Amino acid sequence: AYDFSDRIGRVEPSATLAISNLAAEKEAEGADIVDLSVGEPDFDTPSNIVEAGKDALDAGHTGYTSSNGIPQLTEAIAEKLRGTDIDADADEVIVTPGGKQALYETFQTLIDEGDEVVLLDPAWVSYEAMAKLAGGDLSRVDLAPHGFQLEPALDELAATVSDDTDLLVVNSPSNPTGAVFSEAALEGVRDLAVEHDIAVISDEIYERIIYDADHVSLASLDGMADRTITVNGFSKAYSMTGWRLGYIHAKGDFVGQAGKLHSHSVSCAVNFVQHAGVEALENTDESVEEMREAFADRRDLLVDLFDEHGIDVDVGDGAFYMMLPVDADDQAWCEAAIEEASVACVPGSAFNAPGYARISYAASAERLREAVDRLVANDLL
Numbered sequence: 417a418y419d420f421s422d423r424i425g426r427v428e429p430s431a432t433l434a435i436s437n438l439a440a441e442k443e444a445e446g447a448d449i450v451d452l453s454v455g456e457p458d459f460d461t462p463s464n465i466v467e468a469g470k471d472a473l474d475a476g477h478t479g480y481t482s483s484n485g486i487p488q489l490t491e492a493i494a495e496k497l498r499g500t501d502i503d504a505d506a507d508e509v510i511v512t513p514g515g516k517q518a519l520y521e522t523f524q525t526l527i528d529e530g531d532e533v534v535l536l537d538p539a540w541v542s543y544e545a546m547a548k549l550a551g552g553d554l555s556r557v558d559l560a561p562h563g564f565q566l567e568p569a570l571d572e573l574a575a576t577v578s579d580d581t582d583l584l585v586v587n588s589p590s591n592p593t594g595a596v597f598s599e600a601a602l603e604g605v606r607d608l609a610v611e612h613d614i615a616v617i618s619d620e621i622y623e624r625i626i627y628d629a630d631h632v633s634l635a636s637l638d639g640m641a642d643r644t645i646t647v648n649g650f651s652k653a654y655s656m657t658g659w660r661l662g663y664i665h666a667k668g669d670f671v672g673q674a675g676k677l678h679s680h681s682v683s684c685a686v687n688f689v690q691h692a693g694v695e696a697l698e699n700t701d702e703s704v705e706e707m708r709e710a711f712a713d714r715r716d717l718l719v720d721l722f723d724e725h726g727i728d729v730d731v732g733d734g735a736f737y738m739m740l741p742v743d744a745d746d747q748a749w750c751e752a753a754i755e756e757a758s759v760a761c762v763p764g765s766a767f768n769a770p771g772y773a774r775i776s777y778a779a780s781a782e783r784l785r786e787a788v789d790r791l792v793a794n795d796l797l
């Protein structure tokens with residue numbers, strides 16, 4: 417009865433959600449699954465944020481807001497962006513229901529049928545889907561042979577982009593690798609973007625989860641202010657995945673154009689959630705730091721555990737993921753991991769990185785040890 421659009425036929429369901437769903441199904445059947453497939457912090461949302469959300473509900477903040485967001489939040493976001501040297505004003509911000517929606521709106525605003533979008537592999541699963549939904553054609557540069565770093569791959573990037581390239585997506589710290597790109601790498605991106613007049617999405621959602629490196633916002637580099645769409649969100653830094661809150665910042669007419677799609681689709685982000693977002697930005701540094709330290713400890717633990725079994729991982733300086741080389745078909749390996757060892761991870765192929773499994777270390781030290789023990793016991797490591 418349905419004549420589905422060509423557009424929807426171009427994409428597959430999210431591979432990460434598929435694994436999480438399988439893990440949840442097995443758990444519902446009574447299995448004890450160590451779920452290392454999830455893309456969300458395992459902490460509660462900090463209590464002051466929860467209280468701010470409740471207070472906003474009690475105060476009756478339950479109606480529509482202005483489409484681009486409540487002024488207190490767009491102001492707080494602009495202030496936050498200025499903290500990483502982005503020249504930002506509140507009226508250059510759109511508050512969205514999650515970073516995902518911010519990215520979706522950006523692709524829809526910039527990409528026409530046949531436009532070239534360049535991804536750096538391994539790339540987060542949804543970039544490809546969003547580019548295809550907008551009609552874009554993908555070109556890719558593989559960072560896997562370079563320890564997932566961008567700087568050594570700049571020549572390949574230079575050979576890939578051209579005056580025909582419309583959009584490049586940069587995600588540092590990276591999901592799925594945890595890699596944080598060096599300032600020199602970002603300057604390399606800048607030089608190419610300026611030379612070929614390319615717009616760049618800088619997805620900085622893991623910005624606050626960073627270890628022995630400093631975060632550099634791409635839009636802060638000379639020449640990038642007018643060609644960077646900075647996307648960020650509250651899910652990861654503040655453990656607010658289910659609240660659905662994110663944003664776009666870009667200069668010029670971007671917000672005017674993307675705002676049309678925003679107002680005709682979601683209208684606005686949830687009112688009381690936006691109030692909670694103000695609290696997150698203004699009063700949560702301590703909890704963010706505690707979570708960051710916990711992630712750092714878990715990362716180090718996992719590296720040590722793999723090392724004990726002779727496995728060397730190219731561990732990154734941010735986010736809460738690492739790519740485990742599995743020396744096998746990664747789909748089959750991940751299936752065996754969940755079926756035999758009751759450990760859930762995401763096949764690298766989902767990120768265009770066959771031969772790896774993405775491990776999320778948003779899990780307790782005890783569960784991480786348990787996962788490695790089970791994988792070893794089942795000859796998977």
Ligand code: PLP
Pocket residue numbers: 455513514515516517540587590591619621648649650651657660661662
């Ligand atoms: N960007 C990256 C790289 C992500 O990993 C995610 C979530 O997994 C998002 C964006 C979107 O997150 P949210 O929509 O929860 O803000």
